[in-house]
Amino acid sequence: MNGTHDTSSLPSGIAFVGGGNMARSLIAGVTRAGVPAASIEVVEPQVALRQTLQQEHGVRTAGAVAAATLEAQVVVLAVKPQVMAAVCAELAPRLAAGTLVVSIAAGITTAALREWLGAGAVLVRAMPNTPALLGAGMTGLYAGAEVGDSDRQAAQAILAGAGQTRWIDDEALMDAVTAVSGSGPAYVFALAEAMEDAARAQGLADDAARQMVVQTVLGAARMLAESGQGAGALRQAVTSPNGTTQAALETLADGGFHQLVGNAVAAAARRGRELARAGG
Structure with missing residues (x-):
């Protein structure tokens, strides 16, 4: 699966928690690939960012997790590492069992995400880099053995809209991915x-x-x-x-x-x- 972009694996609904540059690049990629803007929801507290997302992409927005519908098949966590624990605490009660959660935060392990989100979430870590803003990014992906092929393919399809992807078998090597391609x-x-x-x-x-x-x-x-x-x-x-x-x-x-x-x-x-x- 490394490097391929299978748009047929894209989920029909995606929620982004965080609406910064990386989230915007991924939204641009998945909408180009055919995901309807109306099926994308972005949770972003900054009013100016929400307005930009609505104007540029036509997506639905909410100012907080509590105000979001969160009915999507996949939730992409696109917030800074230092606020991830607090965001997950708000998100955990809202997640349906089996929801795929893709984190693009550097340094946040799946063990930490599991502790914060509970046992019901299906977890994938991703480390994209800034050329994703041009569709020329490089993303390393990690998923544990418990994550099924369809969830892996969905996560990869979302990130592949912003460039090339590569699965990493050992989560400890995600720090090397961050150091080489992320930075x-x-x-x-x-x-x-x-x-x-x-x-x-x-x-x-x-x-x-x-x-x-x-x-x-x-x-x-x-x-x-x-x-x-x-x-x-x-x-x-x-x-x-x-x-x-x-x-x-x-x-x-x-x-x-x-x-x-x-x-x-x-x-x-x-x-x-x-x-x-x-x-x-």
Whole structure:
């Protein structure tokens, strides 16, 4: 099932608790795939966000869990980790037994969700990333052995509307997913920011620096995705002996670039585990 988008598995009704950017990207994906806007309900306390959701997507909205109908087959928890326990406390009495609950909160384990929601919920964890806003996201998914194929397919279909998906067999590895793909766009943005600064330091105008860096990152990403070659092979192919690229790469190596990236990903994974412990 990894990476496929089976729209036939989409549920006919979905409730989103939280109406921020990620929820909006998922709503856009499922409505494009054919889920009627009228069968989607969003619980969002901020009035401005509710109005935007109604205007952009035509979905039904409620200002609080208590005011929502919650008649959907699937509930997507799209709130910040630090408020998840409180949201689940409101939600638990309203959930029908067997309701599929998909959480996209970093660091919140299925054990914590089970404690907060009770035994009747069917739980799936998902870790999307911000390119989901463009339909170019990457989502890691985890479900325990008790979750049936139809629920797995429904969860995957919802997330696949925002990009590619991948099932992870061990929940402990969801911290690695968070560290690599969840936080990963920020690493690319940090590299692009540094490249733009360096371009300006070499005398390029701001607009020229941005255009060259953006298109270089985009083009390199497409080569990674479409060439069929690994990152190492592509790096070697563009590096002429004693040329300009080799000079740059040697400088990165001297600065411990590879190890620094490894340390950064390890730090993100470690922080994910800390959030999990703090969150329950």
